Amino acid sequence: MDPDMEPKTLLVDGYNVIKNTPALLAAERQSLAAARDALITQMRGKYRQTPHRVVVVFDGDGPYETTQPIAKMPRGQIVYSQRGEKADAVIARLCDRESAAGARVVICSNDLEVRASATTSSGHAIGVNEMARMLNAPPNDLRKRAQTRQHWRSQLERDGGSDDSPPSRKGNPRRAPKRKRR
Numbered sequence: 001m002d003p004d005m006e007p008k009t010l011l012v013d014g015y016n017v018i019k020n021t022p023a024l025l026a027a028e029r030q031s032l033a034a035a036r037d038a039l040i041t042q043m044r045g046k047y048r049q050t051p052h053r054v055v056v057v058f059d060g061d062g063p064y065e066t067t068q069p070i071a072k073m074p075r076g077q078i079v080y081s082q083r084g085e086k087a088d089a090v091i092a093r094l095c096d097r098e099s100a101a102g103a104r105v106v107i108c109s110n111d112l113e114v115r116a117s118a119t120t121s122s123g124h125a126i127g128v129n130e131m132a133r134m135l136n137a138p139p140n141d142l143r144k145r146a147q148t149r150q151h152w153r154s155q156l157e158r159d160g161g162s163d164d165s166p167p168s169r170k171g172n173p174r175r176a177p178k179r180k181r182r
Contacts, residue, residue, distance in 0.1 A: 007051040009098045011091050011123075012131070013109035014039060014058040014078075020110050020128040042135050044073045053103075055079060055094060057087045065090065092117035099123055 018024040018035045028035035040056060047054045053075040060066065060080030070076030081090045091107060091114055098105045105123035107114060108131040115125035137143070175181075 008104035012056045095121045
């Protein structure tokens with residue numbers, strides 16, 4: 001099985017990703033809700049058809065921690081921490097719980113404390129730039145199609161690209177052309 005397709009739990013430090021991604025930062029200038037929606041839309045677009053579980057964690061302001069599903073994404077969740085608790089602590093707790101359950105855990109954040117908690121819980125940490133690269137990467141079939149086109153173009157250029165032979169004819173190659181059969 002392709003290692004990228006093995007089911008894993010992806011824990012995303014929501015505001016950290018927004019603050020370190022130019023496109024999401026531009027959406028934040030409009031409103032924080034717009035930036036959150038843009039991040040969720042990107043996550044849904046990339047991971048909806050995969051076996052991965054995606055949990056996006058934001059700092060909350062409510063009296064208790066809330067969890068809600070990501071619309072149109074069966075294995076996606078949004079978690080808001082309770083007032084006074086940082087999203088970093090929620091991510092560390094979720095990483096410990098998922099690792100104990102035997103899941104492969106990947107944490108996305110540029111925060112060193114969050115990344116350190118991933119390594120202590122046998123998780124894997126990636127930076128926001130790597131996450132942005134993954135989110136913006138084309139689907140595998142498009143990538144392979146582009147590589148094939150590039151290969152054939154280079155073959156044509158190497159072979160000279162144009163040969164002076166006439167274009168191939170249609171029809172039976174052993175039969176004389178129509179004008180010679182009369």
